[in-house]
Amino acid sequence: MFLKKLVLGSAFALGLATAAAGAQAEELKLGYSLAPTSHYGVGATAMGEELARLSNGKWTIKQFPANALGGEREMVEGAQIGTVDIVVTSSGPVGNFVPDTLITDIPFLFKDYKHAHAVLDGPIGQRILDQFPKHGLIALAWGENGFRNLTNSKHPVKTPDDAKGLKIRTMENQVHMTAFKTIGVLPTPMAFPELFTAMQQGTVDGQENPIGVILSAKFSQVQKHLSLTQHVYSPALIILSPAVWNKLSDQEKGWFKQAAMAGAKAMRQKAEDDAANGVEELRKQGMQVVTDVDQKAFQEALKPAYAEYAKKFGQAKIDEIKNYQY
Numbered sequence: 001m002f003l004k005k006l007v008l009g010s011a012f013a014l015g016l017a018t019a020a021a022g023a024q025a026e027e028l029k030l031g032y033s034l035a036p037t038s039h040y041g042v043g044a045t046a047m048g049e050e051l052a053r054l055s056n057g058k059w060t061i062k063q064f065p066a067n068a069l070g071g072e073r074e075m076v077e078g079a080q081i082g083t084v085d086i087v088v089t090s091s092g093p094v095g096n097f098v099p100d101t102l103i104t105d106i107p108f109l110f111k112d113y114k115h116a117h118a119v120l121d122g123p124i125g126q127r128i129l130d131q132f133p134k135h136g137l138i139a140l141a142w143g144e145n146g147f148r149n150l151t152n153s154k155h156p157v158k159t160p161d162d163a164k165g166l167k168i169r170t171m172e173n174q175v176h177m178t179a180f181k182t183i184g185v186l187p188t189p190m191a192f193p194e195l196f197t198a199m200q201q202g203t204v205d206g207q208e209n210p211i212g213v214i215l216s217a218k219f220s221q222v223q224k225h226l227s228l229t230q231h232v233y234s235p236a237l238i239i240l241s242p243a244v245w246n247k248l249s250d251q252e253k254g255w256f257k258q259a260a261m262a263g264a265k266a267m268r269q270k271a272e273d274d275a276a277n278g279v280e281e282l283r284k285q286g287m288q289v290v291t292d293v294d295q296k297a298f299q300e301a302l303k304p305a306y307a308e309y310a311k312k313f314g315q316a317k318i319d320e321i322k323n324y325q326y
């Protein structure tokens, strides 16, 4: 009853905007792990504006940034059961729900942003998005987190040998964990909301994330060294709860997809701006940056991991992505 009143109350507040549509506005809960100024926040805002525009105010989006609805795994679970409407998340924990996404988490799979966008926005990416419904989720679009870079509190890292023995937090992602184990790092899977404190208290020595995340989460406060390893492209996904999707008409489904695509575009733009301009800011904040990382040596050290991925996914499927023409 109380909830219903609240919904009616907010509908009343939005009355002017929705009067034209003649419908009651529905406010959707959208969660993500970073600050509102991050690429996720920028993407969520763009999506919300586009959805409100297309639906003439029938749907609006209320953002819950900074893990307010839980970590990424919990938010995806929330979307499955309908307690969260929309999630903007890295692919990190998503492979635990939809195993087909895991192939995108292979290190050094994508050469650059263009390559990643061409694959994810093309038939291969669509094939993966099509797997979500059978796992109780709807994937509206691929967004972007960005190329990940290693940070740590101990010493500069230029080669895999430098990284050996460091205790590094990884996402809760088997493909990433295999990679780090292979180069001799102690992978410690951990949910993102616990990470800052874990680094502050020395439970882990470091972590890896795109520049936009390192900036947004203020990791320069607890990490001295940044290596521009760019060791893996980190896709993001805009996920919708089937509880919302199943009530939509075909036209409305189109609006949600179009709005998500506008959000993904803005998210990519911001993630790439941060990657281009954010390193300077992190230097100013006191981080020491290794720019001449020996990527070849990292790829060499990862060979046994690549053999495992080939067994898991099939080399043909990996090559299809690697050799994709764009």
Ligand code: EAX
Residues within 6 Å of the ligand: 033, 034, 072, 089, 090, 092, 145, 171, 191, 192, 208, 209, 210, 213, 234
């Ligand atoms: O999605 O968990 C992670 O390291 C993610 O990259 C971060 O939450 C942004």
